[in-house]
Amino acid sequence: MSPATRSKTEPAGARVLVIGVTREVLDTVMQDLAELGIQASGSTDPARLDIDFDPRDFDLLSIGGGVDDATRNRLKNAFTTRHPAIHLVDAYAPIAVRQILDRLSGADAEPLVDLDAYLARIGYDGPLAPTIDTLRALHRHHLDAIPFEAIDALLGRGIDIAANAVDVKLIGAGRGGYCFEHNGLFQRVLATLGFQVTPISARVRWTMPADSAPSARTHMLLEVQLDGRPWLVDVGFGSSVPPAPLRIDTTEPQQTAHEAFRVFRFGHDLMVQARREGVWLPMYTVSREPLHPSDYEVANWHTSTHPDSHFTRNLIVARTTGDARYTLLDNRFTVRHADERSDKQFLDAASIERVLRDVFRLPVAPEWRALIERAARGS
Template sequence: MELLDAYCARIGYTGPRAPTLETLRALHQLHPAAIPFEAIDVLLDRPVLLAPEAVDAKLIHAGRGGYCFEQNSLFQRVLSALGFQVEPLIAQVRWMAGAEALHRPRTHMVLRVTIDGQPWLCDVGFGSSVLTSPIRFDLQTPQSTPHEQFRLTPQGNEHLLELVLGDDWMPVYLIAPSPCRDGDYEMANYYTSTYPQSHFRRDLIVARTTPEARHALLRNRLTIRRADGGSERRFLSADEIELALAEVFRLPVAPDWRPVIERAAAAVWDEHHGAGSAS
C-alpha cells in the first residue's frame, strides 16, 4: 500500500481504489496535471533509470517529472497494484515527423488495460499531446477526451493513434500488438537518452496538461493550448524559463539546471522551416 498511498498523494487522488473504468479515468486525468513530462536529466548527462525505486524516488518523492518509460512504468505498477489487467506495449512515434517517422525505431511506451473484456489504450507519458483519458482499442470511430478527439486505426496487426488538430487528423504513434519485455524498454530508453540525434539530447522539452489547458515548453517557446480551443505562444528569457519551470510546470528547479536553461533561452527559430538551431 505504500506505493499507492504515495502515488495518490502525489496526484491528488482521494477516490475509490476499485479497478473500475471510473477509477482509471480519474487517475488518467490527474496524472499528467500533477507529474510533468520532462527529460532534463538527459540534458544534464545523467542516466534515466527505470528501476521502480529510482522512478518512485524521482517522480513521486522528489517532485520531478519524466518521460514515457518513467511515467508509464509507474502508471503500470500503480494500476497493477489496484487490480487492473495491464499489458505494456511499445510504439513508433510519428508525431510531427513526416516521412522520416517511417524509419524510426519503436521508442515509446504505452499500456493496454482490459476491463470487463474491453481493451483500453492508456498513456500518461506523451508530452504536450498526452491522452487525458483512456480510449478504446476496439473502436475505429473518433473518441473524445477532455481535450482533443483521438482515433485508433488498424494498420496491419498494429494500431495508428491519431488526434485531430483543426480539420486535420495528425498521426501520433503506431502501436505494436505484442506485450513488450523490460529489456526492450531498457534498450529503447538507452537509445532515447544517449543517441546524439535524439531530440531529448538537444532540446529542453517540458509539458504539463491540466483539465483547463495544455502547457508546453520547447526550448524557449511556451505554448498554451486551452481546452476551449484558444491558444497563445510566447518566447521566454532564461529567467522566465526558470520561473515557468517552477510555477507552470511545478518542478523543483535546481541551480545546476541553469546552463540548460540558458542554452534553451538562446534558441533561434526559423518560422519558415520549424525550429531553427539552438546556439
C-alpha cells in the same frame, strides 16, 4: 495501504499446465520448462481441460495469447474455483518461460509501489476499485500533477527507469519524467490496484514529415483489459498525450477534454490519431505485442543517450490539465486551451526558470542553470 504481493512457489519441481493453440509452440515451451526441472503438462484443446486435468494437480496455469478471451476467462474461473491458490499467467510465447518463472518465484510481484505516497503526489482520494471510472480519474490526476520532462537526459546523466529510481524521482522528489518513467509507474499503480495491464510499445509519428524514415519502437504505453474490453492508456506522451484512456475496439472518434482521438488497424499495428483544427494527425503506430523489461531498457538507453535524440538536445517540458496543455520547447512556451485557442511566447532565462517552477511545478536545481540559459538562446 500496503503494496500488493503474491505468494511464491519454488520453480524447481513446480507443476505447470500450459494451454496453447499450436502444438509446436506448446512443445517448445514445455521442453524449456522440463529442462529447468519444472513438471509441465500441456494441451491445445481447451474444451477438454475439465475432463483431462484436475486444477488441484497444478501450481500454475499458463494460457497462451492465441486462446480467445471467452475461453481464457472460462478457464480462469473454472481453475480458480476449484483451486483458489493456483497461479495464472497470460503468456506470450517468446517470453512465456520467463513469465512462468517470475510468477512462480514471485519476482514479478515484489511490492509494486507505495500507493499512499503516489495518491498523495497526484492529489487523488477517490475510489480505487479497478473500474473504468477509476482508471479515467487516475489518468487525469496523473497528467495534471506529474509533468513530462527529460532534463536528466539533457544534463547527460541518462535516465534510470528502475522502479525504485522512478519512485524516488517522480513521487518523492517532485520531478517529472518521460514515457518509460510515467507509464512504468502507472503500470505498477494499476497492477497494485488489481487492473489487468500489459506494457506495449509504439513508433512515434507525431510532427514527423510523411517522407521520414520509420522510427524505432521507442515509446512505451499500456494496454488495460476491463470487462473484456481493451483500453489504450498513455500518461507519457508530452504535449499531445491522450487526456483519457482510449478504446481499442472501435474506430469511432473519441472526444476527450481536449482533442478527439481515433484508433484503427494499420497493417499489423494500430494507428492512433488526434484531430486538431479539423485534420486527423498521426500520433503513433502501436504494437500490441507484450514486452519484457529488457526491451524497455534498450529503448530507454537509446532514447536518453543517443546524440540524435531530441531529449538530449532540447529542453522539452509539458503538462496537461482539464483546461489547457502547457508546453515548453527550449525558449518557446505554448498554452493550448481546450477550445483550441493557442498562446505562444518566447522566454528569456529568468522566465523559463519561472515557468518551470510555477507552471510545471518542478524543483529547479542550480545545476539546471546552464541548460536554461542555452534554451533561452534557442540553441
